[in-house]
Amino acid sequence: xxxxxxxxxxxxxxxxxxxxxxxxxxxxxxxxxxxxxxxxxxxxxxxxxxxxxxxxxxxxxxxxxxxxxxxxxxxxxxxxxxxxxxxxxxxxxxxxxxxxxxxxxxxxxxxxxxxxxxxxxxxxxxxxxxxxxxxxxxxxxxxxxxxxxxxxxxxxxxxxxxxxxxxxxxxxxxxxxxxxxxxxxxxxxxxxxxxxxxxxxxxxxxxxxxxxxxxxxxxxxxxxxxxxxxxxxxxxxxxxxxxxxxxxxxxxxxxxxxxxxxxxxxxxxxxxxxxxxxxxxxxxxxxxxxxxxxxxxxxxxxxxxxxxxxxxxxxxxxxxxxxxxxxx
Numbered sequence: 001x002x003x004x005x006x007x008x009x010x011x012x013x014x015x016x017x018x019x020x021x022x023x024x025x026x027x028x029x030x031x032x033x034x035x036x037x038x039x040x041x042x043x044x045x046x047x048x049x050x051x052x053x054x055x056x057x058x059x060x061x062x063x064x065x066x067x068x069x070x071x072x073x074x075x076x077x078x079x080x081x082x083x084x085x086x087x088x089x090x091x092x093x094x095x096x097x098x099x100x101x102x103x104x105x106x107x108x109x110x111x112x113x114x115x116x117x118x119x120x121x122x123x124x125x126x127x128x129x130x131x132x133x134x135x136x137x138x139x140x141x142x143x144x145x146x147x148x149x150x151x152x153x154x155x156x157x158x159x160x161x162x163x164x165x166x167x168x169x170x171x172x173x174x175x176x177x178x179x180x181x182x183x184x185x186x187x188x189x190x191x192x193x194x195x196x197x198x199x200x201x202x203x204x205x206x207x208x209x210x211x212x213x214x215x216x217x218x219x220x221x222x223x224x225x226x227x228x229x230x231x232x233x234x235x236x237x238x239x240x241x242x243x244x245x246x247x248x249x250x251x252x253x254x255x256x257x258x259x260x261x262x263x264x265x266x267x268x269x270x271x272x273x274x275x276x277x278x279x280x281x282x283x284x285x286x287x288x289x290x291x292x293x294x295x296x297x298x299x300x301x302x303x304x305x306x307x308x309x310x311x312x313x314x315x316x317x318x319x320x321x322x323x324x325x326x327x328x
Contacts, residue, residue: 042084047092050246052238054194055169059092061085063112064242067105067198068093069191071169074102077124078189078198078240080116089116103127103166105175106156107200107242108183109135110142110212117154127164128156129177131185131216141214176232178202178225182209182242184216188229197233198240202226203252205244207294208262208301219308223259226252262288266305276306 041062048060052067059066062085067078075093080086093101104120106128107113114136117126133156139149158164166173174190182201189198201209202225211217230249239247262285269279279285279302285292292298 047088049092052196056191056194056196058240065240067240069169070097073169074099076103078105079113080120082115086116086119106132108186121153126156127158129185129187130159133159180216180218180221181225182217183212196238201242204242207291208296226256263305267309270309276302
């Protein structure tokens with residue numbers, strides 16, 4: 001199934017590049033689980049390099065966006081996509097600078113952001129929140145798919161609880177933990193001198209976001225995290241989303257507004273005694289219908305919001321609903 005989605009242009013502003021395809025999002029999900037059959041797509045992946053500001057660049061390939069800080073001291077990578085793409089990532093970085101890669105910062109543990117850890121860990125120190133190391137080391141379940149424990153060489157060697165700073169290339173690169181948003185190990189990466197922030201998957205542009213409830217994520221935590229970042233950054237900061245084109249604080253505000261409005265609609269209906277199925281039948285989120293044509297379906301988003309509103313511990317419908325059809 002090769003369905004094109006162009007959601008952000010209609011709901012969150014003008015698209016800055018051709019729309020994502022469901023195929024690309026699906027490949028990210030499957031490869032996070034190590035499904036070898038999807039690896040054939042990597043031969044056609046091209047790394048797109050965008051100069052963001054100052055020392056910072058953005059690489060787009062397959063999986064999460066990569067941040068690159070390049071300067072006299074060397075290179076810092078923020079996330080590293082998938083293992084088979086490591087040569088292409090190195091080639092893209094070589095087109096920016098001939099300096100070596102010294103550090104890799106992981107925004108969270110999902111495989112489309114950490115898949116290259118083992119390849120880069122031999123030459124660079126990997127830093128991440130302590131929950132990233134824990135979840136990579138133990139493995140687990142993502143969207144109903146079993147994830148095997150990562151090898152030793154893919155594990156972060158430096159972890160932190162709340163925040164860490166790397167003083168490099170004239171930048172005070174700050175990693176700050178955002179608890180219980182996309183996962184329980186999320187970090188956003190600030191480049192204050194260049195006026196850039198990498199949001200990881202706490203801010204994406206493909207529609208309703210994937211909130212990994214099984215790994216400690218929550219919609220309320222995601223809202224709080226994005227609002228925290230908005231309060232910490234200047235109005236002209238350049239925003240690298242976890243997935244999608246280079247963005248702005250206004251894009252993040254519209255994203256938060258959508259999260260709040262959909263959460264309020266479902267909570268209000270739940271308070272009136274309506275079930276999640278009734279909300280779906282009544283097209284409760286009709287205003288955001290286009291967002292539900294993306295990676296996360298409207299029905300799955302309602303399941304998640306309903307579970308959170310009613311304080312249910314499991315959101316099995318969200319974890320599995322909407323993915324089965326995409327795997328066909």
